[in-house]
Amino acid sequence: MEHSGPIGVLGAGAWGTTLAQLLAEKGYPVDLWVYEEDLCGIIRETRVNEYYLPGFVLSENLVPHNDLESVVKDHDLLVMVVPSHVYRQVAGRMLPYLKPGAMVVNATKGIENETLLTMSGIWKEILPDQDFIHELSLSGPSFAREVSQKIPTAVTVAGDTIEAAQYVQRIFSTDYFRVYTSLDKVGVELAGALKNVIAVAAGACDGLGFGLNSRAALITRGLAEISRLGVKMGAHPLTFAGLAGMGDLVLTCTGDLSRNRSVGMQLGQGKKLKEILEGTRTVAEGVKTTRSAYFLARRMEVEMPITERVYQVLYEDKDPRTAVQELMGRDLKHELEHA
Numbered sequence: 001m002e003h004s005g006p007i008g009v010l011g012a013g014a015w016g017t018t019l020a021q022l023l024a025e026k027g028y029p030v031d032l033w034v035y036e037e038d039l040c041g042i043i044r045e046t047r048v049n050e051y052y053l054p055g056f057v058l059s060e061n062l063v064p065h066n067d068l069e070s071v072v073k074d075h076d077l078l079v080m081v082v083p084s085h086v087y088r089q090v091a092g093r094m095l096p097y098l099k100p101g102a103m104v105v106n107a108t109k110g111i112e113n114e115t116l117l118t119m120s121g122i123w124k125e126i127l128p129d130q131d132f133i134h135e136l137s138l139s140g141p142s143f144a145r146e147v148s149q150k151i152p153t154a155v156t157v158a159g160d161t162i163e164a165a166q167y168v169q170r171i172f173s174t175d176y177f178r179v180y181t182s183l184d185k186v187g188v189e190l191a192g193a194l195k196n197v198i199a200v201a202a203g204a205c206d207g208l209g210f211g212l213n214s215r216a217a218l219i220t221r222g223l224a225e226i227s228r229l230g231v232k233m234g235a236h237p238l239t240f241a242g243l244a245g246m247g248d249l250v251l252t253c254t255g256d257l258s259r260n261r262s263v264g265m266q267l268g269q270g271k272k273l274k275e276i277l278e279g280t281r282t283v284a285e286g287v288k289t290t291r292s293a294y295f296l297a298r299r300m301e302v303e304m305p306i307t308e309r310v311y312q313v314l315y316e317d318k319d320p321r322t323a324v325q326e327l328m329g330r331d332l333k334h335e336l337e338h339a
């Protein structure tokens with residue numbers, strides 16, 4: 001084992017717990033930050049995350065904590081898996097304990113509403129010194145439950161240097177979790193966040209009772225528009241054909257385990273957003289990311305017709321059926337236009 005010392009995982013939702021368990025089962029001592037005090041006690045006593053990942057007994061190498069200091073202080077490697085809307089707040093609280101030179105692997109998928117920044121953008125904004133930490137992004141098609149079941153999965157980790165990306169690649173890879181490297185952090189982060197918007201649209205299409213043709217069209221044209229925005233923001237176009245792009249888009253637009261697809265499905269079936277979100281403990285990042293993507297597209301002057309319609313359905317009460325009619329009725333185009 002190349003890495004020594006404890007690994008801190010921040011966020012004990014389904015994904016944070018899954019990644020913590022993967023690392024703990026590889027033999028690393030893992031400190032897991034659990035936001036909810038009662039859940040922290042439950043995990044300590046039962047070894048099961050009853051709220052977010054029931055059914056999996058967690059390794060003794062994994063220690064739950066409710067205080068941030070125990071998970072961050074003196075840790076050379078940290079994994080961030082809190083929802084994007086609380087990321088800045090949690091990262092800010094971590095600052096006093098952060099070890100200089102620590103590696104921070106971001107596994108959150110989202111774009112902040114207020115600033116339109118991705119998670120690495122948040123670190124850039126709040127860190128006094130840009131070289132204080134090495135920040136990387138882990139993304140790709142990976143439903144937590146399937147990874148917890150050790151179903152073969154492939155993801156990608158993007159860093160600023162190949163050495164950093166390969167270091168993290170080795171730490172996370174197992175015989176069921178294959179990690180590729182990338183140097184396109186902008187692309188990997190944007191692809192992982194923006195696919196959730198298209199997943200809401202794909203779910204809505206299914207909820208309206210449309211068929212597989214519609215879904216395939218949405219996935220393909222969705223990929224076209226999220227690539228368009230990503231490339232304009234400096235991403236490598238081929239990242240969108242990779243695991244964090246096409247891979248995660250296909251998974252989330254077609255997989256019944258997707259929370260984002262499920263939100264869309266319920267919208268298509270006529271439920272209102274408030275009703276859908278009420279009483280759900282888990283996060284569907286696409287709901288908030290849609291707002292960010294909509295304003296980012298306007299700021300960057302990039303045409304994103306699907307994202308625009310998802311925004312109108314979520315936030316302006318547009319009927320999903322009208323949104324589909326509008327998409328189908330747009331001016332006819334050349335397929336590679338704006339590509």
Ligand SMILES: NC(=O)c1ccc[n+]([C@@H]2O[C@H](COP(=O)([O-])OP(=O)(O)OC[C@H]3O[C@@H](n4cnc5c(N)ncnc54)[C@H](O)[C@@H]3O)[C@@H](O)[C@H]2O)c1
Nearest residue numbers: 011012013014015016035052081086108109143144282283
């Ligand atoms: N679940 C997956 O399959 C999966 C896979 C890949 C990436 N992700 C990404 O991982 C991130 C976390 O998702 P998840 O599925 O693990 O979460 P989840 O929906 O299972 O759980 C919600 C999480 O939010 C935390 N939380 C709620 N309010 C909080 C607050 N005020 N401060 C700090 N934490 C708070 C909860 O403690 C819990 O950890 C998201 O960005 C998601 O897109 C999820």
Ligand SMILES: O=P(O)(O)OC[C@H](O)CO
Nearest residue numbers: 140141142143258259260
């Ligand atoms: O359940 P979702 O829609 O948040 O998707 C989870 C992951 O992002 C899939 O890779």
